[in-house]
Amino acid sequence: MRTRILIVDTSTLIIRRLGELVSESSEIGAVDMSISHSDASKKIRGNPPGIVLLDLALPANNSIKLLREIKKENPRIFVIVVSDTPDERIKNQCERAGADYFFDKYNEFEKIPVAIREITSGAEYPL
Numbered sequence: 001m002r003t004r005i006l007i008v009d010t011s012t013l014i015i016r017r018l019g020e021l022v023s024e025s026s027e028i029g030a031v032d033m034s035i036s037h038s039d040a041s042k043k044i045r046g047n048p049p050g051i052v053l054l055d056l057a058l059p060a061n062n063s064i065k066l067l068r069e070i071k072k073e074n075p076r077i078f079v080i081v082v083s084d085t086p087d088e089r090i091k092n093q094c095e096r097a098g099a100d101y102f103f104d105k106y107n108e109f110e111k112i113p114v115a116i117r118e119i120t121s122g123a124e125y126p127l
Contacts, residue, residue, distance in 0.1 A: 002029030003120050004047070008040040008066065009033075009055035009082075014105070018053055018082075018112070025113055027120035037062035041069065048074050051119060053112070055105070056083035056090065064097050071098030078119045080112060 034040040086104035
């Protein structure tokens with residue numbers, strides 16, 4: 001069964017690039033996109049994806065809020081956080097909020113398809 005994915009990012013350029021990157025994976029079915037916390041929440045509640053790719057730069061710290069909501073309401077959704085400020089304090093905050101993976105948006109882009117393969121194959125994964 002192919003996994004649905006939701007990409008949540010404030011940049012349409014990054015959304016497009018992430019969409020291209022994940023759609024190359026045979027494990028991914030539909031790819032949906034959102035640029036805001038409220039739109040992403042509606043989409044997740046309406047038709048929960050298997051994976052959410054979440055930009056950490058949503059306005060007003062809504063990324064962490066959305067991450068907590070996802071994990072509280074549907075902990076089976078895998079959340080891959082991507083950030084342009086990948087310091088350990090932020091990574092630890094995301095881990096405590098429930099992130100399954102955390103990647104530097106600019107230097108670890110190529111790790112995202114690997115994480116998706118691990119998720120869809122049921123492999124154990126590190127944060």
